[in-house]
Amino acid sequence: MARRRVFSGIQPTGKLHLGNYIGAISLWVATQADHEAIFCIADLHALTIPEAARAAHLRAKVRETAAVLVACGIDPARAILFVQSHVPAHTQLAWLLSCVTPVGWLERMIQFKTRSAGLESVGTGLLAYPVLQAADILLYRADLVPVGEDQQQHIELTRDVARRFHTLFGQVFTLPEPMLQPSGARIMGLDDPSTKMSKSRGETRPRHAIGLVDPPDAIRDAVMHAVTDSGREVRPERPSPGVTNLLRIYELLSGRRSEAVQLEFMGKGYAVLKRAVADLVVTTLEPIRRRYLDIAAEPGRLDAVLDEGAERARPLADATLDRVNQLMGLEEGTQD
């Protein structure tokens, strides 16, 4: 039987953190063995974030992101790892799809509402962001898209755009399914558990996020200062966002069931829970950090991996784009 195809992406912005790892990257690594896996570093998406859109900074972040992904276990011998802008079909298909996507669908996106709130002027790219994301996914006819919960709405939109294209022009795309951690995984900021852990906040607030390549003392410092609540000990019947977040991190990294984890910490002081979480996070991330330092020391090899990834991605993407061009009347096709 043909292996199912997995596609996902990550923006090279801010510092990659434990939420990215638990919500997405760990799933990417797990799928490589028995799926055809394709992962992209979404540099074109990063251009919608003003702080990221500085040339030298963006180039450095693309490399850093690639190095962290490989250090986390993305194996370029098995998965295709490439930079979005190196495969021009992404922007080409995005334009074609934008011609079939109602603006109202884009204005309803939660991420758009959050990121455009309070801005005096909103770039077209911010609104069209999910159309480019749909193009990323649909170009590779992906069956599954491993993502964190915050991206689920964008995958639903991708399906809607594909369906609309099929109705207007004919069948070409595969309708992708989101692939989430079994019990969902939305890791919250340690310094403010009412907001999700975010790459950009992690850049400016040292105790907000756990960076995947942070040194152990920085990790311990962030976890030991994590915001909890006015209580002193773990009481699962009175869950507060901060304590729940720590228990979730422990559960997802240890691979243990939530009931077992609750039972283990029930009645124990917050300091005990924090120490256990810090130990587990440090043990999980230490090998990643060591591999990262080795990989980052050889930028030439990393560039070669990304070049080869783009070489392998291009023909797959072009085949879909050719078919779309034919269906839309831009190229001669067999169905004419």
Ligand code: TYM
């Ligand atoms: P990005 O770069 O914000 O995040 C990368 C992945 O990490 C997940 N994630 C989280 N999961 C759990 N808890 C958190 N606090 C947390 N923060 C982030 C995200 O859900 C995501 O899976 N638009 C995408 C990048 C993208 C993409 C694609 C994804 C571009 N093209 C095609 C899938 C398919 C984004 O900004 O992810």
